[in-house]
Amino acid sequence: MSETSKIEIRSLRKSFGSNEVLKNINLDVAKGGVVALIGPSGSGKSTLLRCINLLVTPDGGSVRVGDTRFQFGEGAKLPDVRTLARFRATTGMVFQHFNLFPHMTTLQNVMEGPVTVRRMAKADAEKLARAQLIKVGLAEKADQYPATLSGGQKQRVAIARALAMEPDVMLFDEATSALDPELVGEVLAVIQQLASEGMTMVIVTHEIAFAREVADRLIFMRDGIVVEEGPARQVIDTPREAATRAFLSHFHRTGALPPATTAS
Amino acid sequence: MYQWDFGILWSYRWLFLNGLGVTVGFTVVIVVCGLLFGLLGAFGTLSRFRALRLLALTFIEAFRCTPILVQLIWFYYALPILAGVEMTPITASALALSLYGGSFYSEIIRGGIVSIDKGQSEAGAALGMTPGQSMRRIVLPQAIKRMIPALMNQSIIQFKNTSLVSVLAVPDLVYQSQVAAHDSYRPLETYTAVAVAYAAILIPLTILVRRGEKRLAVGE
Numbered sequence: 014m015s016e017t018s019k020i021e022i023r024s025l026r027k028s029f030g031s032n033e034v035l036k037n038i039n040l041d042v043a044k045g046g047v048v049a050l051i052g053p054s055g056s057g058k059s060t061l062l063r064c065i066n067l068l069v070t071p072d073g074g075s076v077r078v079g080d081t082r083f084q085f086g087e088g089a090k091l092p093d094v095r096t097l098a099r100f101r102a103t104t105g106m107v108f109q110h111f112n113l114f115p116h117m118t119t120l121q122n123v124m125e126g127p128v129t130v131r132r133m134a135k136a137d138a139e140k141l142a143r144a145q146l147i148k149v150g151l152a153e154k155a156d157q158y159p160a161t162l163s164g165g166q167k168q169r170v171a172i173a174r175a176l177a178m179e180p181d182v183m184l185f186d187e188a189t190s191a192l193d194p195e196l197v198g199e200v201l202a203v204i205q206q207l208a209s210e211g212m213t214m215v216i217v218t219h220e221i222a223f224a225r226e227v228a229d230r231l232i233f234m235r236d237g238i239v240v241e242e243g244p245a246r247q248v249i250d251t252p253r254e255a256a257t258r259a260f261l262s263h264f265h266r267t268g269a270l271p272p273a274t275t276a277s
Numbered sequence: 278m279y280q281w282d283f284g285i286l287w288s289y290r291w292l293f294l295n296g297l298g299v300t301v302g303f304t305v306v307i308v309v310c311g312l313l314f315g316l317l318g319a320f321g322t323l324s325r326f327r328a329l330r331l332l333a334l335t336f337i338e339a340f341r342c343t344p345i346l347v348q349l350i351w352f353y354y355a356l357p358i359l360a361g362v363e364m365t366p367i368t369a370s371a372l373a374l375s376l377y378g379g380s381f382y383s384e385i386i387r388g389g390i391v392s393i394d395k396g397q398s399e400a401g402a403a404l405g406m407t408p409g410q411s412m413r414r415i416v417l418p419q420a421i422k423r424m425i426p427a428l429m430n431q432s433i434i435q436f437k438n439t440s441l442v443s444v445l446a447v448p449d450l451v452y453q454s455q456v457a458a459h460d461s462y463r464p465l466e467t468y469t470a471v472a473v474a475y476a477a478i479l480i481p482l483t484i485l486v487r488r489g490e491k492r493l494a495v496g497e
Contacts, residue, residue, distance in 0.1 A: 068399055094407050102405025112400035116418050126404040129414050171400075178404060 019044040019182060019213045020065060025074035026086075027060055034060045036237040038074070042182070042230075045211040049218055049228035049245060053260060056234040058217045062184050065215060066104040067097055078104055079181050102130050105175030109187040111167040113159040119146065119170050120155040126178045138177075145173035149203050165196030172203055182213040189220060201227075221264040225249045233257045283466050289457040296453030297474060303371065303449060304436045310375035311435060312428075315382025322387050333383070340380035346441055348373045353445050366445035374442070378435045385431060389424035390416060422493045429486045433479055440475075450474065 073086030321333025401411030443452035
Protein backbone atom coordinates (compact mmCIF):
# COMPACT_ATOMS: atom_id res chain seq x y z
CA MET A 14 0.00 0.00 0.00
CA SER A 15 2.80 2.40 0.84
CA GLU A 16 3.91 2.35 -2.81
CA THR A 17 0.73 3.93 -4.03
CA SER A 18 -0.41 5.78 -0.92
CA LYS A 19 -0.91 9.53 -1.01
CA ILE A 20 -0.33 10.05 2.70
CA GLU A 21 2.06 7.95 4.74
CA ILE A 22 2.63 8.48 8.45
CA ARG A 23 5.23 6.39 10.27
CA SER A 24 5.95 6.08 14.03
CA LEU A 25 4.50 9.50 14.71
CA ARG A 26 4.96 10.85 18.23
CA LYS A 27 3.86 14.10 19.80
CA SER A 28 3.77 15.36 23.38
CA PHE A 29 2.49 18.61 24.79
CA GLY A 30 4.58 19.01 27.91
CA SER A 31 4.31 15.75 29.85
CA ASN A 32 1.11 14.83 28.04
CA GLU A 33 1.84 12.29 25.33
CA VAL A 34 -0.86 12.94 22.73
CA LEU A 35 0.32 10.68 19.92
CA LYS A 36 2.15 7.41 20.62
CA ASN A 37 3.70 5.75 17.61
CA ILE A 38 0.99 6.34 15.02
CA ASN A 39 1.11 4.75 11.56
CA LEU A 40 -1.32 5.73 8.86
CA ASP A 41 -1.69 5.27 5.12
CA VAL A 42 -4.21 6.93 2.89
CA ALA A 43 -4.48 5.68 -0.68
CA LYS A 44 -4.79 8.11 -3.57
CA GLY A 45 -8.46 9.04 -3.72
CA GLY A 46 -9.07 7.36 -0.38
CA VAL A 47 -11.28 8.75 2.33
CA VAL A 48 -10.25 8.01 5.89
CA ALA A 49 -12.41 8.94 8.84
CA LEU A 50 -10.75 9.50 12.22
CA ILE A 51 -13.05 8.98 15.15
CA GLY A 52 -12.56 8.79 18.88
CA PRO A 53 -13.38 10.54 22.13
CA SER A 54 -12.13 14.08 22.70
CA GLY A 55 -8.53 14.08 23.83
CA SER A 56 -7.81 10.94 21.84
CA GLY A 57 -5.30 12.79 19.65
CA LYS A 58 -7.25 12.66 16.39
CA SER A 59 -7.17 16.43 15.79
CA THR A 60 -3.46 16.55 16.65
CA LEU A 61 -2.82 13.72 14.20
CA LEU A 62 -4.70 15.62 11.50
CA ARG A 63 -2.71 18.77 12.24
CA CYS A 64 0.52 16.78 12.00
CA ILE A 65 -0.36 15.81 8.42
CA ASN A 66 -0.02 19.43 7.23
CA LEU A 67 2.50 20.19 9.97
CA LEU A 68 0.40 22.85 11.71
CA VAL A 69 1.62 20.83 14.66
CA THR A 70 5.27 19.80 14.54
CA PRO A 71 5.70 16.13 15.49
CA ASP A 72 8.37 15.12 18.02
CA GLY A 73 9.32 12.00 16.12
CA GLY A 74 8.48 9.83 13.14
CA SER A 75 7.85 10.81 9.54
CA VAL A 76 5.13 12.43 7.48
CA ARG A 77 4.83 12.06 3.72
CA VAL A 78 2.22 13.64 1.49
CA GLY A 79 2.68 12.94 -2.21
CA ASP A 80 6.40 13.15 -2.90
CA THR A 81 7.29 15.38 0.03
CA ARG A 82 8.57 13.65 3.11
CA PHE A 83 9.60 15.07 6.47
CA GLN A 84 11.50 13.28 9.19
CA PHE A 85 11.26 14.34 12.82
CA GLY A 86 13.06 13.49 16.02
CA GLU A 87 16.66 13.15 17.15
CA GLY A 88 19.09 14.69 14.70
CA ALA A 89 16.41 15.67 12.20
CA LYS A 90 16.50 19.30 11.18
CA LEU A 91 13.18 21.11 11.42
CA PRO A 92 11.94 22.37 8.04
CA ASP A 93 12.24 26.14 7.55
CA VAL A 94 9.18 28.36 7.16
CA ARG A 95 9.35 28.54 3.36
CA THR A 96 9.56 24.79 2.92
CA LEU A 97 6.65 24.40 5.31
CA ALA A 98 4.57 27.02 3.49
CA ARG A 99 5.18 25.35 0.11
CA PHE A 100 4.21 22.00 1.57
CA ARG A 101 1.01 23.28 3.18
CA ALA A 102 -0.07 24.89 -0.08
CA THR A 103 -0.62 21.36 -1.42
CA THR A 104 -2.90 20.30 1.44
CA GLY A 105 -6.26 21.91 2.12
CA MET A 106 -7.62 22.17 5.64
CA VAL A 107 -11.09 22.92 6.96
CA PHE A 108 -11.43 23.93 10.59
CA GLN A 109 -14.12 23.35 13.19
CA HIS A 110 -14.59 27.11 13.66
CA PHE A 111 -14.30 27.97 9.93
CA ASN A 112 -11.59 30.61 10.52
CA LEU A 113 -12.79 32.69 7.59
CA PHE A 114 -11.07 36.05 7.22
CA PRO A 115 -13.67 38.50 8.56
CA HIS A 116 -12.15 41.56 6.87
CA MET A 117 -12.62 40.07 3.40
CA THR A 118 -15.71 39.26 1.37
CA THR A 119 -16.55 35.67 0.58
CA LEU A 120 -14.95 36.02 -2.85
CA GLN A 121 -11.81 37.63 -1.42
CA ASN A 122 -11.54 34.84 1.14
CA VAL A 123 -11.49 32.26 -1.64
CA MET A 124 -9.12 34.33 -3.80
CA GLU A 125 -6.65 34.94 -0.98
CA GLY A 126 -4.70 31.69 -1.31
CA PRO A 127 -4.32 31.80 -5.11
CA VAL A 128 -3.35 35.50 -5.09
CA THR A 129 -1.00 35.61 -2.10
CA VAL A 130 0.46 32.12 -2.14
CA ARG A 131 0.30 31.06 -5.78
CA ARG A 132 0.88 34.60 -7.11
CA MET A 133 -1.98 34.16 -9.54
CA ALA A 134 -3.22 37.20 -11.47
CA LYS A 135 -6.30 38.75 -9.82
CA ALA A 136 -8.56 38.08 -12.80
CA ASP A 137 -7.60 34.40 -13.00
CA ALA A 138 -7.93 33.99 -9.24
CA GLU A 139 -11.38 35.54 -9.34
CA LYS A 140 -12.49 33.15 -12.07
CA LEU A 141 -11.16 30.22 -10.07
CA ALA A 142 -12.74 31.50 -6.86
CA ARG A 143 -16.15 32.00 -8.47
CA ALA A 144 -16.00 28.47 -9.84
CA GLN A 145 -15.30 27.13 -6.34
CA LEU A 146 -18.16 29.16 -4.89
CA ILE A 147 -20.51 27.73 -7.52
CA LYS A 148 -19.31 24.28 -6.57
CA VAL A 149 -20.29 24.77 -2.92
CA GLY A 150 -23.53 26.48 -3.98
CA LEU A 151 -22.73 29.98 -2.78
CA ALA A 152 -22.10 31.92 -5.99
CA GLU A 153 -24.62 34.62 -5.04
CA LYS A 154 -22.89 35.26 -1.68
CA ALA A 155 -19.62 36.32 -3.33
CA ASP A 156 -19.75 39.94 -2.25
CA GLN A 157 -21.00 39.39 1.29
CA TYR A 158 -18.84 39.41 4.38
CA PRO A 159 -18.59 36.19 6.43
CA ALA A 160 -20.43 37.80 9.36
CA THR A 161 -23.62 37.82 7.30
CA LEU A 162 -23.53 34.07 6.55
CA SER A 163 -24.96 31.13 8.47
CA GLY A 164 -22.60 28.58 10.01
CA GLY A 165 -23.21 26.08 7.22
CA GLN A 166 -22.57 28.72 4.57
CA LYS A 167 -19.38 29.83 6.35
CA GLN A 168 -18.07 26.28 6.37
CA ARG A 169 -18.86 25.84 2.68
CA VAL A 170 -16.94 29.05 1.94
CA ALA A 171 -14.06 27.65 4.01
CA ILE A 172 -14.14 24.50 1.89
CA ALA A 173 -14.15 26.61 -1.29
CA ARG A 174 -11.21 28.61 0.08
CA ALA A 175 -9.21 25.42 0.63
CA LEU A 176 -10.20 23.99 -2.77
CA ALA A 177 -9.07 27.17 -4.55
CA MET A 178 -5.49 26.11 -3.80
CA GLU A 179 -6.24 22.98 -5.86
CA PRO A 180 -4.79 20.75 -3.14
CA ASP A 181 -3.84 17.09 -3.47
CA VAL A 182 -5.46 16.19 -0.18
CA MET A 183 -8.14 17.72 2.02
CA LEU A 184 -8.13 17.56 5.81
CA PHE A 185 -11.33 18.14 7.74
CA ASP A 186 -11.04 18.94 11.46
CA GLU A 187 -14.50 18.37 12.94
CA ALA A 188 -15.95 20.46 10.14
CA THR A 189 -19.54 20.09 11.35
CA SER A 190 -19.08 20.10 15.14
CA ALA A 191 -19.73 23.84 15.55
CA LEU A 192 -22.85 23.82 13.38
CA ASP A 193 -26.49 23.84 14.36
CA PRO A 194 -27.93 20.38 13.60
CA GLU A 195 -30.07 21.60 10.70
CA LEU A 196 -26.98 23.00 8.95
CA VAL A 197 -24.82 19.88 9.15
CA GLY A 198 -26.34 18.27 6.07
CA GLU A 199 -25.37 20.97 3.60
CA VAL A 200 -21.70 20.74 4.63
CA LEU A 201 -21.66 16.94 4.59
CA ALA A 202 -23.18 17.03 1.10
CA VAL A 203 -20.23 19.08 -0.15
CA ILE A 204 -17.73 16.71 1.46
CA GLN A 205 -19.55 13.73 -0.03
CA GLN A 206 -19.39 15.33 -3.45
CA LEU A 207 -15.63 15.79 -3.07
CA ALA A 208 -15.28 12.14 -2.12
CA SER A 209 -17.17 11.07 -5.23
CA GLU A 210 -14.81 13.19 -7.33
CA GLY A 211 -11.87 11.21 -6.00
CA MET A 212 -10.34 13.74 -3.61
CA THR A 213 -8.01 12.18 -1.05
CA MET A 214 -9.38 13.11 2.34
CA VAL A 215 -8.83 12.62 6.04
CA ILE A 216 -11.89 13.51 8.06
CA VAL A 217 -11.99 13.94 11.82
CA THR A 218 -15.66 13.66 12.67
CA HIS A 219 -18.31 12.79 15.21
CA GLU A 220 -20.82 12.05 12.44
CA ILE A 221 -20.62 8.28 12.58
CA ALA A 222 -23.39 7.67 10.07
CA PHE A 223 -21.67 10.03 7.66
CA ALA A 224 -18.31 8.32 8.18
CA ARG A 225 -19.97 4.99 7.43
CA GLU A 226 -21.38 6.34 4.15
CA VAL A 227 -18.46 8.35 2.84
CA ALA A 228 -15.23 6.93 4.27
CA ASP A 229 -13.71 3.78 2.89
CA ARG A 230 -11.48 3.33 5.91
CA LEU A 231 -12.09 4.17 9.51
CA ILE A 232 -9.64 4.66 12.34
CA PHE A 233 -10.70 4.63 15.96
CA MET A 234 -8.25 6.40 18.27
CA ARG A 235 -8.07 6.57 22.02
CA ASP A 236 -5.38 7.98 24.32
CA GLY A 237 -2.99 8.64 21.47
CA ILE A 238 -3.02 5.22 19.86
CA VAL A 239 -4.91 3.61 17.00
CA VAL A 240 -7.21 1.13 18.71
CA GLU A 241 -8.91 -0.24 15.65
CA GLU A 242 -8.66 0.30 11.93
CA GLY A 243 -10.44 -1.17 8.93
CA PRO A 244 -13.09 -0.72 6.28
CA ALA A 245 -15.51 1.91 7.60
CA ARG A 246 -18.66 -0.20 7.48
CA GLN A 247 -16.99 -3.19 9.03
CA VAL A 248 -15.54 -1.24 11.97
CA ILE A 249 -18.81 0.57 12.63
CA ASP A 250 -21.12 -2.41 12.17
CA THR A 251 -18.96 -5.09 13.80
CA PRO A 252 -16.23 -3.49 15.95
CA ARG A 253 -13.66 -5.98 17.27
CA GLU A 254 -12.34 -3.99 20.22
CA ALA A 255 -14.33 -3.37 23.38
CA ALA A 256 -13.22 0.28 23.45
CA THR A 257 -14.53 0.81 19.94
CA ARG A 258 -17.83 -0.84 20.85
CA ALA A 259 -18.15 1.33 23.96
CA PHE A 260 -17.49 4.50 22.00
CA LEU A 261 -19.82 3.63 19.13
CA SER A 262 -22.65 2.76 21.52
CA HIS A 263 -23.14 6.53 22.02
CA PHE A 264 -24.11 7.03 18.39
CA HIS A 265 -26.75 6.08 15.87
CA ARG A 266 -24.50 4.27 13.49
CA THR A 267 -26.70 3.80 10.49
CA GLY A 268 -29.70 5.45 9.02
CA ALA A 269 -30.05 8.28 6.60
CA LEU A 270 -27.56 11.07 6.43
CA PRO A 271 -28.80 14.36 7.79
CA PRO A 272 -30.74 15.83 4.90
CA ALA A 273 -28.83 18.18 2.65
CA THR A 274 -31.67 20.66 2.73
CA THR A 275 -30.28 23.32 0.45
CA ALA A 276 -27.66 23.72 -2.15
CA SER A 277 -27.64 27.48 -1.79
CA MET B 278 -11.00 91.79 40.34
CA TYR B 279 -8.73 90.70 37.50
CA GLN B 280 -9.35 92.43 34.20
CA TRP B 281 -8.99 89.92 31.35
CA ASP B 282 -7.51 91.38 28.20
CA PHE B 283 -7.01 88.85 25.42
CA GLY B 284 -6.57 91.63 22.88
CA ILE B 285 -3.00 92.07 24.00
CA LEU B 286 -2.08 88.63 22.61
CA TRP B 287 -2.72 89.75 19.05
CA SER B 288 0.66 91.42 18.87
CA TYR B 289 2.31 88.07 19.64
CA ARG B 290 0.40 86.19 16.93
CA TRP B 291 3.47 85.37 14.83
CA LEU B 292 5.29 84.09 17.88
CA PHE B 293 2.34 81.80 18.70
CA LEU B 294 1.94 80.61 15.13
CA ASN B 295 5.64 79.88 14.99
CA GLY B 296 5.43 77.89 18.19
CA LEU B 297 2.33 76.07 17.00
CA GLY B 298 4.13 75.11 13.79
CA VAL B 299 7.00 73.64 15.79
CA THR B 300 4.59 71.77 18.09
CA VAL B 301 2.64 70.24 15.20
CA GLY B 302 5.74 69.39 13.20
CA PHE B 303 7.35 67.89 16.26
CA THR B 304 4.27 65.80 16.94
CA VAL B 305 4.25 64.43 13.41
CA VAL B 306 7.90 63.42 13.76
CA ILE B 307 7.54 61.75 17.15
CA VAL B 308 4.30 59.97 16.22
CA VAL B 309 5.81 58.54 13.04
CA CYS B 310 9.11 57.61 14.69
CA GLY B 311 7.27 56.41 17.78
CA LEU B 312 5.07 54.09 15.70
CA LEU B 313 8.19 52.75 14.03
CA PHE B 314 9.83 52.04 17.39
CA GLY B 315 6.50 50.63 18.56
CA LEU B 316 6.30 48.24 15.63
CA LEU B 317 9.89 47.10 16.24
CA GLY B 318 9.18 46.70 19.95
CA ALA B 319 5.99 44.74 19.33
CA PHE B 320 7.58 42.36 16.83
CA GLY B 321 10.52 42.04 19.22
CA THR B 322 8.30 40.90 22.08
CA LEU B 323 6.56 38.43 19.75
CA SER B 324 9.79 37.10 18.28
CA ARG B 325 10.73 33.43 18.28
CA PHE B 326 14.16 34.40 19.57
CA ARG B 327 14.59 34.84 23.29
CA ALA B 328 17.34 37.45 22.99
CA LEU B 329 15.13 39.67 20.82
CA ARG B 330 12.22 39.28 23.22
CA LEU B 331 14.41 40.29 26.14
CA LEU B 332 15.84 43.27 24.28
CA ALA B 333 12.38 44.54 23.31
CA LEU B 334 11.04 44.06 26.79
CA THR B 335 13.95 45.95 28.33
CA PHE B 336 13.40 48.84 25.93
CA ILE B 337 9.67 48.98 26.63
CA GLU B 338 9.93 48.84 30.40
CA ALA B 339 12.84 51.28 30.58
CA PHE B 340 10.86 53.96 28.77
CA ARG B 341 7.44 53.09 30.13
CA CYS B 342 8.50 53.14 33.75
CA THR B 343 10.51 56.37 33.91
CA PRO B 344 9.03 59.89 33.67
CA ILE B 345 9.27 61.57 30.29
CA LEU B 346 10.55 64.80 31.83
CA VAL B 347 13.48 62.92 33.36
CA GLN B 348 14.14 61.17 30.02
CA LEU B 349 14.23 64.49 28.18
CA ILE B 350 16.74 65.98 30.55
CA TRP B 351 18.74 62.77 30.64
CA PHE B 352 18.94 62.51 26.84
CA TYR B 353 20.14 66.08 26.55
CA TYR B 354 22.57 66.27 29.46
CA ALA B 355 23.61 62.73 30.40
CA LEU B 356 23.71 60.85 27.10
CA PRO B 357 26.32 63.16 25.53
CA ILE B 358 28.64 62.52 28.47
CA LEU B 359 28.01 58.74 28.46
CA ALA B 360 28.10 58.14 24.72
CA GLY B 361 30.11 61.14 23.60
CA VAL B 362 27.51 62.30 21.07
CA GLU B 363 26.50 65.94 21.12
CA MET B 364 22.83 66.46 20.30
CA THR B 365 20.85 69.59 19.66
CA PRO B 366 17.88 70.08 22.00
CA ILE B 367 15.59 69.24 19.09
CA THR B 368 17.31 65.92 18.30
CA ALA B 369 17.53 64.92 21.95
CA SER B 370 13.90 65.67 22.64
CA ALA B 371 12.68 64.09 19.39
CA LEU B 372 14.59 60.92 20.26
CA ALA B 373 13.38 60.80 23.86
CA LEU B 374 9.76 61.44 22.96
CA SER B 375 9.82 58.94 20.08
CA LEU B 376 11.24 56.21 22.29
CA TYR B 377 8.89 57.06 25.13
CA GLY B 378 5.89 56.97 22.79
CA GLY B 379 7.27 53.88 21.09
CA SER B 380 7.28 51.95 24.36
CA PHE B 381 3.56 52.58 24.77
CA TYR B 382 2.79 52.00 21.08
CA SER B 383 4.63 48.66 21.40
CA GLU B 384 2.25 47.42 24.01
CA ILE B 385 -0.77 48.60 22.03
CA ILE B 386 0.46 46.94 18.83
CA ARG B 387 1.45 43.72 20.60
CA GLY B 388 -1.92 43.61 22.36
CA GLY B 389 -3.73 44.13 19.05
CA ILE B 390 -1.80 41.34 17.35
CA VAL B 391 -2.27 38.77 20.11
CA SER B 392 -5.98 39.63 20.37
CA ILE B 393 -6.56 38.12 16.91
CA ASP B 394 -7.79 34.55 17.16
CA LYS B 395 -5.04 32.00 16.58
CA GLY B 396 -7.30 30.28 14.07
CA GLN B 397 -6.77 33.19 11.71
CA SER B 398 -3.02 32.71 11.35
CA GLU B 399 -3.58 28.93 11.28
CA ALA B 400 -5.96 29.34 8.36
CA GLY B 401 -3.33 31.47 6.63
CA ALA B 402 -0.65 28.87 7.31
CA ALA B 403 -2.93 26.07 6.09
CA LEU B 404 -3.32 27.91 2.78
CA GLY B 405 0.46 27.91 2.45
CA MET B 406 1.29 31.40 3.66
CA THR B 407 4.60 32.15 5.33
CA PRO B 408 4.32 33.72 8.80
CA GLY B 409 5.17 37.08 7.23
CA GLN B 410 2.42 36.80 4.61
CA SER B 411 -0.19 35.79 7.14
CA MET B 412 0.88 38.67 9.40
CA ARG B 413 0.56 41.21 6.57
CA ARG B 414 -2.55 39.84 4.84
CA ILE B 415 -4.57 38.31 7.67
CA VAL B 416 -3.54 39.38 11.16
CA LEU B 417 -2.43 43.01 10.85
CA PRO B 418 -5.42 44.27 8.83
CA GLN B 419 -7.71 42.97 11.58
CA ALA B 420 -5.43 43.96 14.45
CA ILE B 421 -4.97 47.54 13.24
CA LYS B 422 -8.70 48.16 13.45
CA ARG B 423 -8.59 47.16 17.09
CA MET B 424 -5.47 49.20 17.78
CA ILE B 425 -6.67 52.47 16.29
CA PRO B 426 -8.56 53.88 19.30
CA ALA B 427 -5.65 53.16 21.63
CA LEU B 428 -3.05 54.39 19.14
CA MET B 429 -5.03 57.58 18.70
CA ASN B 430 -5.25 58.03 22.44
CA GLN B 431 -1.51 57.60 22.79
CA SER B 432 -0.87 60.03 19.94
CA ILE B 433 -2.99 62.65 21.69
CA ILE B 434 -0.83 62.17 24.76
CA GLN B 435 2.23 62.50 22.53
CA PHE B 436 0.92 65.76 21.12
CA LYS B 437 0.50 67.15 24.61
CA ASN B 438 3.85 65.73 25.76
CA THR B 439 5.60 67.94 23.21
CA SER B 440 4.87 70.79 25.63
CA LEU B 441 7.67 69.37 27.79
CA VAL B 442 10.35 70.08 25.20
CA SER B 443 10.22 73.73 26.29
CA VAL B 444 12.46 72.75 29.23
CA LEU B 445 15.25 72.16 26.69
CA ALA B 446 14.46 75.52 25.05
CA VAL B 447 12.94 73.95 21.93
CA PRO B 448 10.81 76.84 20.58
CA ASP B 449 7.42 75.08 20.64
CA LEU B 450 4.07 76.63 21.47
CA VAL B 451 4.62 76.50 25.23
CA TYR B 452 8.12 77.91 24.99
CA GLN B 453 6.97 80.81 22.82
CA SER B 454 4.07 81.54 25.11
CA GLN B 455 6.48 81.70 28.02
CA VAL B 456 8.32 84.35 26.07
CA ALA B 457 5.05 86.17 25.38
CA ALA B 458 3.94 85.92 29.01
CA HIS B 459 7.19 87.36 30.31
CA ASP B 460 7.08 90.14 27.77
CA SER B 461 3.44 91.13 28.24
CA TYR B 462 3.03 90.41 31.95
CA ARG B 463 -0.18 88.61 30.94
CA PRO B 464 0.47 84.92 31.83
CA LEU B 465 -3.20 84.15 32.54
CA GLU B 466 -4.38 85.18 29.10
CA THR B 467 -1.38 83.61 27.44
CA TYR B 468 -1.76 80.16 28.99
CA THR B 469 -5.53 80.19 28.56
CA ALA B 470 -4.99 80.84 24.87
CA VAL B 471 -2.42 78.05 24.70
CA ALA B 472 -4.80 75.59 26.33
CA VAL B 473 -7.51 76.58 23.85
CA ALA B 474 -5.08 76.14 20.96
CA TYR B 475 -4.23 72.55 22.02
CA ALA B 476 -7.90 71.69 22.44
CA ALA B 477 -8.86 73.35 19.16
CA ILE B 478 -6.51 71.01 17.33
CA LEU B 479 -7.25 67.84 19.27
CA ILE B 480 -11.03 67.92 19.49
CA PRO B 481 -11.70 67.97 15.72
CA LEU B 482 -9.06 65.28 15.33
CA THR B 483 -10.76 62.95 17.81
CA ILE B 484 -14.08 63.46 16.03
CA LEU B 485 -12.46 62.57 12.73
CA VAL B 486 -11.01 59.38 14.17
CA ARG B 487 -14.33 58.36 15.69
CA ARG B 488 -15.89 58.63 12.24
CA GLY B 489 -13.04 56.65 10.72
CA GLU B 490 -13.50 53.86 13.26
CA LYS B 491 -17.13 53.47 12.24
CA ARG B 492 -16.14 53.18 8.59
CA LEU B 493 -13.48 50.59 9.43
CA ALA B 494 -15.99 48.49 11.34
CA VAL B 495 -17.56 47.32 8.04
CA GLY B 496 -17.90 43.59 7.82
CA GLU B 497 -17.56 42.77 11.50
